[in-house]
Amino acid sequence: MPTELDPLERHPKAVGPGEQMRMHNSTCFGCGEQSPAGLRLKMFAGDDFFVTATMEVESRFEGGPGVIHGGILSTAFDDVMGMAPLLIGPSAVTVHLEVDYRRPIPIGSTLQFRADIMGRQRRKVYTEAIAHIGDPDDPVATAHAIFVTIRAREHFAAHVENSQLSDDDKRRLRAP
Structure with missing residues (x-):
């Protein structure tokens, strides 16, 4: 992470502390309510520049015998930090x-996430996150990630027709 960072200010349209954050889109694999096989993460804004989420580690997320698949955990981190x-x-x-797996996470456990914004430099946003089962100190x-801010309509314009979104949602994305 660079040493010269821009000051952080909460966006005027951001949800308030403790409020549920909006989905990336309704069919997003991480947070979408209409993603049939998705994680359906519900995320909440913190008081400052962090987001929290909880995820039940269901048997359908199994990788090694009795534990979560690393790709599922990586996806959850990506979605929480991306919010x-x-x-x-x-x-x-x-x-x-970048994800560091510290130990196996058993099927049937409840993972809790916290993702913090560590800094911003122009369009780059630096984040870090932890996942724990009941004790944030353990x-x-x-995970660590870098995100780049985008103009969503322009960024996804060439791909919106491939989406599972409803026709109305697709029209909204195409509208200027």
Whole structure:
């Protein structure tokens, strides 16, 4: 992370502390309510520049015998950390994601996440996160990521027709 960072300010349209954050989109694998096989993460804004989430580790997320698949955990981290930039501005996409797996996470456990914005430099937003099972001082995994802010309509314009979004949602994305 660079040493010269821009000051952080909460975006005037960001949800308030303790409020549930909006989905990336309704069919997002991480947070979408209409993603049939998705994680359906519900995320909440913190008082400052952080986001929290909880996830039940269901049997359908199994990788090794009786434990979560690392890719599922990576996806959850990506989605939770990807929500944090909305506290300070427009949508952002992942350009770098690094996950450190500390120990196996059993199926049937409840993971709790906290993602913090560590800083911003122009369009880049630096985040870090932890996942734990009940004790934030004893994480089962940690992650770091860099996101770049985007203009969502322009960024996704060439791909919106491939989406599972409703026709109305697709029209909204195409509208100027």
